[in-house]
Amino acid sequence: MPEPPRSAGPDDTRVTLVQVAKLAGVSPTTVSHVLSGKRWVAESTQETVREVIRQLGYRPNNVARSLRTRRSKMIAVVVPDITNTFYAVLTRGLADAVDVAGYGTYVCNTDGIPEREDSFLADVVDRGVDGVVMAAGNVTGDVGAGPGGLGVPAVRIGSASDDDPHVDLVAPDDEVGSHAAVRHLVDRGSRRIAIIEGPHATGSGRDDGYRRALTESGIPVDPALMVRGDWTRSGGQKAMHTLMALDERPDAVFCANDLTAIGAIDAAHELGLTVPGDVAIVGFDDVDAATIVNPPLTTVRNPAYETGYTAGELLLSRITGSYAGEGRIVVLPCPLVVRSSA
């Protein structure tokens, strides 16, 4: 059985629908219809056409199709950095969600630079993507379908702070997750519980959960126990050192992300402190490294995959038009996973 050639003609000319039509002795219209099934074509004709398609190795040109139908079957995700596991996993969830509907995923790395965000946003709509999910940090808000918006369906990832009524949002339940983490610390018997937050932490869900758990438990919120990190390992390490230099030092610290927590563990080891004996530590995110660090990190799982996946579903529902209402907000639970560090 001879291999069907991938391309006919000299070598670089791809087979077109018109050529198929000609060879099959039908019109382009008919070929199109047997391909799309949008109109009825006699069984015998279909046979003929399909056979010719096979012989010629015809593959439809998606660019032309997109031009006509105004759908590219392609979505874009703009993230700070795909290298960051959280975004990689999110992207994977998104890709899995839209793949089943035949959509491809186009990735943009902004490094958190607003100009790059904007230019990527412009770029992807120029490319005619059917939807965008914005997972980059500072969304300036001009995403969306409203006047001044992108003109394509969009979903934002992030904290539920500013809500654009035109854009769907999926966010982790930071508040409840943090609350559970700190609650766990209290239940263990800790009383002086510190927090290492992000750079602009006030008002964040993780901050709120920390406060609520404390006050619920009758423990006063002590500003001296609230320090700032920068989401990095070394930042966590430094913050931990200042915390441990306090007169009355904490017996537990909740870190607003895992990298920070790992840095805190580093610092504890440097000071000859045992974890969780001398000081308990819990993180947030549940990155891979959480199981590798010593002791294994008790942390709150940030559901990256599910976040990407539901973002994909929301996007799809808008693209297909099965939903067209106001912006939806779905917040995903962040379960506590207890290991050894607390």
Added chain:
Amino acid sequence: MPEPPRSAGPDDTRVTLVQVAKLAGVSPTTVSHVLSGKRWVAESTQETVREVIRQLGYRPNNVARSLRTRRSKMIAVVVPDITNTFYAVLTRGLADAVDVAGYGTYVCNTDGIPEREDSFLADVVDRGVDGVVMAAGNVTGDVGAGPGGLGVPAVRIGSASDDDPHVDLVAPDDEVGSHAAVRHLVDRGSRRIAIIEGPHATGSGRDDGYRRALTESGIPVDPALMVRGDWTRSGGQKAMHTLMALDERPDAVFCANDLTAIGAIDAAHELGLTVPGDVAIVGFDDVDAATIVNPPLTTVRNPAYETGYTAGELLLSRITGSYAGEGRIVVLPCPLVVRSSA
């Protein structure tokens, strides 16, 4: 100063070049030329046109452009799983390399399933990408420009084993890297040096480097010290246990990747062995976790970013036509990074 509207008309109709031309009182040809600079247009006309473009907020439709020019300014990378840090970093390097030339990056996750590889490959060429980099495991070899090939420039990532003369290849220098690692072990004083390889290790560069370093040092290659893992942490752990159950147990083990090495460390701890005191361990890849595990892992750096970046450069050189010869092979050095585990 009034904001230029993102879209004119009712709300969903984008401005086209023809509308610009009409309003500017010139032909579409002229507008196209001021945009592309492909032909000379009088300065005054350019002014007018540009002004209209600004007022209307015109953005060229890239789909239409692609159809006409047969270039999508888009490349695809097919990887087993973007969630795997190695591929995420590789993808980032690739994206950075092609971004400067205006190319977008489309990511496909195959999970190593050959059918998915094939269908993605077909999908991306149907989508009209300008190039493909195959980083998925078993490349079946029908990539490339030759007869039966894809019809688009391609670059493969992987071991330099099978060489398709039509496709560029970029690969890490496994052999030299492994050699350096094992050499390091010898220099430390180890004599019984084991290896935990991948599932199908024979003939791989990492295997070769191990053997060469040993024989160079006058140490016989002992088949009993060569066991197989499956690239995973638990696989490494299991392999390490069988190694340590040997009558004459090794005093060092070289693991063919970091995850395996981390599993080996787990096993050592379980057996009450100190690392590197009782047994030295070195890995391969230098993943993030290598600095987090205890003790920090001595390993060989697998240059993921550089791999992606040079793949991008090779691809670009073919896309632009600045290179059109036979398949090039570039192998990237894998430097040893010494930490504490060996």
Added chain:
DNA sequence: ACCCGCATGCAAATCGTTTGGCATACTGCG
């Protein structure tokens, strides 16, 4: 015989650009 309806297939317009070839106007030179 007439008309209606069904099944089938085609012609042509359209999506929004790019581009090769040509037209026009003007300048300067013999």
Added chain:
DNA sequence: CGCAGTATGCCAAACGATTTGCATGCGGGT
């Protein structure tokens, strides 16, 4: 005045599909 030469810009044909409306042939009911 004629003409080469340049400067500028337009026409119309692509690119490769989808889609609307129409044409044709045919069977059956009355």
